[in-house]
Amino acid sequence: MNGPTILLVDEPTSALDHERGAAIIELITALTHERATATILVTHDRTHLTAADQIVEIHDGRLHLPAPAC
Structure with missing residues (x-):
């Protein structure tokens, strides 16, 4: 509990x-x-997505991975 890996x-x-949201x-x-x-951060607030290393979306219960960068 004191040293979680996730x-x-x-x-x-x-x-x-x-x-305050930005500070959090x-x-x-x-x-x-x-x-x-x-x-793993779950949010509907897209304003803080720049802090993420990877973004995955769920639409209608289905996982949508971003398209690979070319």
Whole structure:
């Protein structure tokens, strides 16, 4: 419990204003990198997607992976 290898985060900014939401995303990103963990963040708020290393979407219950970069 004190040293997880994966962090699951569900809608961490949903009830926050933009400034506090950005601070939470920065904290999650920093902890993820400092502790060398994987983080799965679920959100409907697309404004914080730039902090993600990879984005995967689910539409109608189906997983959609991004197209490979050329």
